Amino acid sequence: MSDNAAILAKIKKCLALSKSSNEHEAAAALRQAQALMRKHDITDRDILLAEVSEADTPAGAKKTPIRWEASLSHLIARAFNCDHLLSTGFSGGRWKFIGPGSAPEVAAYAFSVLARQLRKARAEFIATKCKRLIRASKTRRADLFCEGWVAAVRQLVANIATTSQAKAAIGAYMAKHYPDLGDFTPRNRQGERAMLKGDYSARSDGWQAGKAAQLRNGLAGQAKQAALSQQ
Structure with a gap:
């Protein structure tokens, strides 16, 4: 130290x-x-900054993530009392989670675990439910499946973290280290297309699959401890 x-x-x-x-x-x-x-x-600002750290994990896109992945990162960040951003570079994109104590490390781990489960479920859905579709339609319908999956997972992580008073600390950290942070609009392959029966079914299948998602039990304790230590 x-x-x-x-x-x-x-x-x-x-x-x-x-x-x-x-x-x-x-x-x-x-x-x-x-x-x-x-x-x-x-100063008080120095003390605030000392409370915050960051951790990162690979993203699925180099620059602009698909909507379901952006939704998952946002969901995880909120559940663990973190802010988050997408860092881009030649080696690929990375999701960064910024928050108090060990919360960022737990959030990055939770995202990687759930993203891995989701990609596996997506591949199984394409293999079993999209055999007769052309490639573009397979991808679009699989995206809807993933959106349903993420919506279901919200119930899994919503009560993991205890709310902390970390907003000011994170704000000070972001202002110092990421003063020129920009926005992005996630990719949406559905676009303005009207939802068809098969599209609704894909989202419903994703919801059902997402309810079976799992996080290691120890994550709950780690998250609560990280949050409580900042109160």
């Missing part, structure tokens, strides 16, 4: 003690935290 990290850790410990029900202990801890901040020229 660097000297600066050690000082920040000591300040955070003092700030935590300043919430003690013992008035004398709380007041002493707050004075010590303020003294350390003045001595080492550390």
Whole structure:
């Protein structure tokens, strides 16, 4: 641990003690935290930034992701109290999750686990339900299957993370490290086409398959601990 990290850790410990029900202990801890901040020229913003880290995992596209993958990344980021972005480069795209404590690592892992399950389910759907379709129609209908799958998975992850007060910390981190972050519109192969009976069936099949998705049990505990440590 660097000297600066050690000082920040000591300040955070003092700030935590300043919430003690013992008035004398709380007041002493707050004075010590303020003294350390003045001595080492550390601001409230520095403390906020120290709470946040990031973790990444491969994306399925180099530049513009398909809509169902963007929806899955957004779902995971919200469930684990993180922000997220797509980083692009010659080696391919990567989803980055930004949040307090260990939440980003857990979010990146959860995304990779679910994305792997989804791609397997997508391949099985194409092999069994799309045999008579041309390639473009197979891909489009498989996208609808994936959208249904992601919608079902929302129930799986919605209650994993405990809500924390991390918004300000993440905002400060994003402003410092990604000040010029742009937006993108995910690809939607359905476009303006009217939904056909087979399209509705594909989305329904995805919903049913998504209800069988699984996350390792330990993820729930990790996520809750990451969130609780920031409260």
